[in-house]
Amino acid sequence: xxxxxxxxxxxxxxxxxxxxxxxxxxxxxxxxxxxxxxxxxxxxxxxxxxxxxxxxxxxxxxxxxxxxxxxxxxxxxxxxxxxxxxxxxxxxxxxxxxxxxxxxxxxxxxxxxxxxxxxxxxxxxxxxxxxxxxxxxxxxxxxxxxxxxxxxxxxxxxxxxxxxxxxxxxxxxxxxxxxxxxxxxxxxxxxxxxxxxxxxxxxxxxxxxxxxxxxxxxxxxxxxxxxxxxxxxxxxxxxxxxxxxxxxxxxxxxxxxxxxxxxxxxxxxxxxxxxxxxxxxxxxxxxxxxxxxxxxxxxxxxxxxxxxxxxxxxxxxxxxxxxxxxxxxxxxxxxxxxxxxxxxxxxxxxxx
Numbered sequence: 001x002x003x004x005x006x007x008x009x010x011x012x013x014x015x016x017x018x019x020x021x022x023x024x025x026x027x028x029x030x031x032x033x034x035x036x037x038x039x040x041x042x043x044x045x046x047x048x049x050x051x052x053x054x055x056x057x058x059x060x061x062x063x064x065x066x067x068x069x070x071x072x073x074x075x076x077x078x079x080x081x082x083x084x085x086x087x088x089x090x091x092x093x094x095x096x097x098x099x100x101x102x103x104x105x106x107x108x109x110x111x112x113x114x115x116x117x118x119x120x121x122x123x124x125x126x127x128x129x130x131x132x133x134x135x136x137x138x139x140x141x142x143x144x145x146x147x148x149x150x151x152x153x154x155x156x157x158x159x160x161x162x163x164x165x166x167x168x169x170x171x172x173x174x175x176x177x178x179x180x181x182x183x184x185x186x187x188x189x190x191x192x193x194x195x196x197x198x199x200x201x202x203x204x205x206x207x208x209x210x211x212x213x214x215x216x217x218x219x220x221x222x223x224x225x226x227x228x229x230x231x232x233x234x235x236x237x238x239x240x241x242x243x244x245x246x247x248x249x250x251x252x253x254x255x256x257x258x259x260x261x262x263x264x265x266x267x268x269x270x271x272x273x274x275x276x277x278x279x280x281x282x283x284x285x286x287x288x289x290x291x292x293x294x295x296x297x298x299x300x301x302x303x304x305x306x307x308x309x310x311x312x313x314x315x316x317x318x319x320x321x322x323x324x325x326x327x328x329x330x331x332x333x334x335x336x337x338x339x340x341x342x343x344x345x346x347x348x349x350x351x352x
Contacts, residue, residue, distance in 0.1 A: 011110060011111055011112045012110075012111045013107060013108055013109060013110055013111060014105045014106070014107055014108070014109040014110075014111055014114060014139075015107030015108060015139075016111070017111060019137055022111070022114070022137060023040075023137070025111060025114070025115055026114065026115065026118045027040055029115060029118040029119050029122045030118055030121065030122045030125070030131070030132035031122055031125050031126045031130075031131045031132065032131040032132075032133070033047065033097055033098035033130060033131025033132075033133050034097070034129065034131070035047045035048045035049075035050075035097045035098060035131075035150075035152070036048075036098065036131055036133050039131075039133045039134065040133065040134055044134065045098070045100070045133035045134045047097065047098055047133065047150060049152070050152065051152055051153050051154060051155055053153055053158075054094075054097070054150050054151060054152060054153075055089050055092045055094040055150065055151035055152075055153060055158065056148065056149070056150050056151075057085060057088035057089060057092075057148070057149050057151075058085070058146065058147065058148040058149070059081075059084050059085050059088065059146075059147055059149075060144065060145065060146045060147070061077070061080065061081050061084075061144070061145040061146075062142065062143075062144050063142045063143040063144070064142060066080075067080065067209075069113075069143075071186055071209065072209045072210075073116060073120075073209075074113045074114070074115075074116030074117040074119075074120065075116050075117070075119055075120030075123075076120060076209045076210040077117055077120065077143075077145070078116065078117040078118060078119065078120025078121035078122070078124070078145075079120040079121065079123065079124045079210045080120075080209070080210055080211060081101070081117075081121055081145045081147050082099065082120070082121045082124035082125055082128075082147065083124050083210075083211050083212070083213050083215075083299060084211065084213075084233065084297075084299055085099065085147045085148075085149040086124065086125075086128050086130065086149060086213060086215055087211075087213035087215070087231040087233070087299040087301075088149065088231050089149055089150075089151030089218070090213060090214070090215050090217065090218030090219070090231060090301060091159075091218055091229055091230045091231035091301060091302075092151065092153075092158045092159060092160075092218070092229070093153065093156055093157075093158060093159035093218050093219055093221065093222025093226065093229060094151030094152055094153045094154070094156075094158070094218070094219065094222075095128075095129065095151055095152050095154060095219055096125075096128050096129070096130040096149055096150070096151045096215070097129075097130055097131075097150050097151055097152050098130055098131050098132070098133045098149070098150045099121075099125060099130060099131070099132050099133070099147055099148065099149050099150075100132070100133060100134045100135050100147070100148045100149075101121065101132055101134075101135040101145065101146070101147050102135045102136040102137070102138070102145075102146040102147075103117075103135070103136075103137050103138070103143075103144070103145055103146075104138045104139070104140035104142070104143065104144035104145075104146075105137070105138075105139060105140065105143060106139065106140065106141060106142065106143065107139055109143065117145070120210075128215055130149070154219065156219075156222050156223065157222075159218075159221070159222050159226050159227075159228065159229040159303070160228060160229075160246070161228055161229075161230050161242055161243050161246035161247065162228065162246040162247050163227040163228040163247060163304070164227055164228035164243050164244070164246075164247035164249050164251070164304040164321045165227055165247070165249070165304070165306075165321060166249055166321055166322060166323035166326075167306075167307065167320075167321065168227055168228075168304040168305060168306055168307075168320070168321040169304065169305050169306075169307055169309070169317050169319075169320055169321075170240070170251060170252075170253065170302070170303075170304055170317065170318055170319035170320055170321060171221070171302075171303050171304070171305055171311060171315050171316060171317050171318065172232070172236075172264065172300055172301065172302055172303075172315070172316055172318045173214040173217040173221075173300060173301045173303075173312075173314050173315045173316070174212070174213055174214040174217070174232070174298060174299065174300025174301055174314075175207055175211070175212065175298040175299075175300055176236065176264070176265065176268040176292055176295075176298060176300060177268055177269075177272050177288070177291035177292040177293075177295040177298070178203065178204050178207040178208070178268075178272070178295075178298055179204070179207050179208040179211060179295060179296065179297040179298045180208075180291040180294075180295025180296060180297070180298075181204040181208075181272050181275045181276070181279070181288075181291050181295070182204035182205040182206070182207055182208025182209065183208050184275075184276070184279040184281070184287070184291075185201055185204060185205055185275065185278065185279050186205060186208065188279045188280050189280075190279075190280040191278060191279060191280070200271060200272075200274065200275050201275055201278055204272075204275055207298070208297065211297060211298060211299045213231070213299040213300070213301070214300065214301055214314055216312075217301045217312055217314060217315060218301055220312035220315075221301070221303045221305070221311075221312060221315065224305065224309050224310060224311070224312065225305065225306065225309060226303040226304065226305050226309075227303075227304045227305065227306065228243050228246075228247055228303065228304045229301065229302065229303040229304075230242065230243060230301075230302055230303075231299055231300075231301060231302075232296075232298060232299065232300045232301065232302045233296060233297060233299055234296045234297075234345075235293065235294040235295060235296045235345060236253065236292070236293055236294070236295075236302070236318075237253070237293050237294055237334055237336070237341055237343075237345055238294070238296075238345040239302055240253060240302065240319075240334045241332075241333060241334050241345065243302065243304070244332040244333055244334060245332045247304075247321075247332070248324065248332055249321050249322065249323065249324065249332060250321070250322040250323070250324060250326070250327065250329045250332065250333055250334070250335060251319060251321060251322075251333075251334050251335070252319050252320050252321070252322050252327075252334075252335040252336075252337075252338055253265070253293070253318060253319040253334065253335065253336045253337070253341075254266075254318050254319050254336075254337065255336055255337025255339075256268065256269040256288075256289050256292045256293065257269065257285070257289055258337060264316035264317070264318050265292055265318055268292050269285075269288045269289055269292050270288075272287075272288035272291055272292065273285055273288040275288070276288045276291070290343075290344075293336065293341075293343075294343065294344055294345060301315075303315075304321055322335070328340050
């Protein structure tokens with residue numbers, strides 16, 4: 001993976017300008033927040049909080065760990081940095097309002113690369129109705145992007161992981177397994193490059209490089225009365241396990257390989273199986289099933305709702321919530337097709 005110097009681009013390097021010049025090159029590319037009372041230029045931003053509360057979350061991208069500059073354009077890296085934070089606010093049922101962004105940059109980073117990063121981040125924020133209200137700059141050995149995001153609950157209660165109730169339906173919005181498929185394609189030595197400009201394979205690669213969370217689904221499900229909710233960043237199985245543990249219940253996911261024509265997980269598996277074959281997987285069906293259940297970084301939305309709840313567009317039922325002791329699990333955990341899950345859980349930030 002990259003080791004501290006983004007792909008060479010023409011023009012000056014970060015080391016050729018001072019901090020004020022770097023800020024002057026980036027600030028016009030970033031939107032203001034509609035909640036912003038005092039923004040860039042002072043020691044801190046001041047934001048209005050009409051609800052009296054605000055959601056806050058933070059995330060970090062490290063070059064070589066979370067992105068590669070030989071795979072991603074700077075615009076894709078910037079968008080990824082924004083949306084993975086915006087998705088956390090969505091997962092609480094709030095609307096994003098403002099981001100604070102800190103950058104660590106090697107002196108050899110092309111200034112045009114950093115401007116591309118700012119453009120991608122700014123476009124994602126504008127689409128979400130949020131602004132960039134401050135941050136920090138530092139030099140270092142590799143590119144690091146740290147983002148803190150704020151969100152407005154708009155008068156609603158926050159939707160926590162701990163509210164799932166036995167009898168609830170498990171629902172999902174957004175991509176499932178697509179990002180993991182894109183990583184497999186980029187990592188495969190047998191996939192012809194470049195990929196066609198359209199088709200399932202290209203879609204998977206683009207979603208890995210630049211996820212598309214269903215940002216409106218969080219507030220919509222919160223307004224519909226969702227009992228629990230979270231952003232799916234690590235995998236369906238792992239994040240279902242987090243909801244189960246927080247709520248003291250068992251989550252029973254549909255079995256992707258046995259779903260009918262209306263099953264969201266079965267449809268995801270069917271779409272990914274030819275991609276797995278292209279990626280050179282020995283058993284494409286098994287690989288696709290694994291991507292659906294344990295693939296990470298799609299940043300979809302996982303929620304639980306009472307039966308009969310009107311679901312917003314793009315939200316599908318993918319399982320149900322069971323009480324402890326009803327079935328094979330006596331402790332909080334995850335079933336897949338009513339069977340205990342014993343396979344890998346997906347992405348682990350400190351795993352091998």
